[in-house]
Amino acid sequence: MMTNPTGRLTQGQFSFLPDLTDAEIALQIEYGLKKGYAWAVEYTDDPHPRNTYWEMFGMPMFDLNDAAGVMLELKSCRDTFPTHYIRLVAFDSTRGVETIAMSFIVNRPPVEPGFGLVRQETNGRTMRYTIRGYEAERAEGERYRK
């Protein structure tokens, strides 16, 4: 169990709020679609803060402009990876932006053990820090199972 005030991983736009319902998720998707963003579903069992590349659950849905379609993809991802972290990511291709515009977690493992901090003492009082996920010790696909 993580010891920060939420007791869980706080990446993404809405980790400090109660979990969004499907209806609330759909509203966020609609907001992004109105802005012209393309949605994608991504999942991982390695939520290290610097693990940039979560797995893509299919391609970004560039030509999709209906929230229900994104929700279907999300449902399918949740069915396949029920105990993985899943996030919805919106891309903005506007010149000069060309990056992610929204990102929030929509599925979590039942227990989130979090990360340990490994300190390596080096010259003087200088320290080298490594953040290591407790679950990351296990093989991919074996993590977050009871």
Place this chain on the structure above:
Amino acid sequence: MATAPEIVGNSNPIMDKKKRYSAGVLKYRQMGYWDADYVPKETDTICLFRITPQEGVDPIEAAAAVAGESSTATWTVVWTDRLTACDSYRAKAFKVEPVPGIPGQYFAWVAYDLILFEEGSIANMTASLIGNVFSFKPLKAARLEDIRIPVAYLKTFKGPPTGIVVERERLDKFGRPLLGATTKPKLGLSGRNYGRVVYEGLKGGLDFMKDDENINSQPFMHWRDRFLYVMDAVNKASAATGEVKGSYLNITAATMEDMYERAEFAKELGSIIVMVDLVIGWTAIQSMANWCRKHDMLMHMHRAGHGTYTRQKNHGVSFRVIAKWLRLAGCDHLHTGTAVGKLEGDPLTVQGYYNVCRDSYTKQDLPRGLFFDQDWADLKKVMPVASGGIHAGQMHQLLDLFGDDVILQFGGGTIGHPAGIQAGAVANRVALECMVKARNEGKDIANEGPEILKKAAQFCTPLKQALDTWGDITFNYTSTDTSDYAVTPTASN
């Protein structure tokens, strides 16, 4: 409105070369610094000055003097001008208008040829534009209100070392403002105590903590000690939350050598960001920007000292000009005001500064004090920072005014929370996330904001405590710096 002296008047440069260069003193307008028919070139820099001529000084002559003193002129005629292509070195005042509603003040437009400024040097540009001219006796006061920088010159600058887009990608934080807090008290904490505040704030939910502008290396806390404790706090908080965290390590110091030494140590410890104060000067800023670019480091700019020249409406340099220069010189974060907090700033004027930091193309917008169109030619964007006397109860106003690309810094509003620093951080993060969510859902946050916060406070005790403590605090003072141009908007170029 006061009667304006005759200012459309004759431009009367002396065309006869012999007369023009005979020894003696001429009026600036006769020397070629005033040309009512001048059409600025695409490659010209254009400055808009607000001038207050001394009693009896003709406004056109005053404008010509500004052009002269900020380019080639000296007080008397010199024959050595004739050895040069002198006309191209002369800045040209080409338009003067009375400031609406303020007798005795005039807006003067002055154009500068591309050859006047060294490539990629703000120090050189400012030495001309705000050099001698601001002490010139025939003017009671002068203020550089705005500047149009031509793409040709802009492209000689590298701009922000990182920029908003890459910063967000490095931090893995999207679709919401970032949250920060300045470690308090500013002075007196030991390194160990200082790191405690950083740890609590970051673990509680902030993205950044920040050194204050005057935290360098005083007797109570040596800089190395601060860096070591702060980085332990940053990494511990990162592990506790699973998020990338940072703390702006202020590397401002007496010499460049000292600054490089501190920057290197910050890098060695794995900090993602360093911080400098505006008072280090343009050359030092550009040097540190180069260093940051080379070492994948974010550069936070605290605008310490700017009020000494930006605040008075009749004299100095508007902050929108400083912001433009800083975007060129290169910084990733820039304090640009809160509009609703304890520090100076009319909301529209402050929004103008934000636009200058974040736009790809800034459109002329007179109510926001933006006199020119400015093409930023794909230069990276600066993340504005709102810091100073703001609290969770204003979240709807802040999000409504500034949008997502901003860092909201609640120093007192985090550390002063009755239930502790972590609780303060939670209150701010929950207020932020619930407001972003509500806005995206289509709610009218400017009006429904207080209700949205109250509702979120039902599941979040720290937010409830914050609202109970600060909910009614506002700083409603009249701003000293507002755009005077909205009265009679006209095209400015």
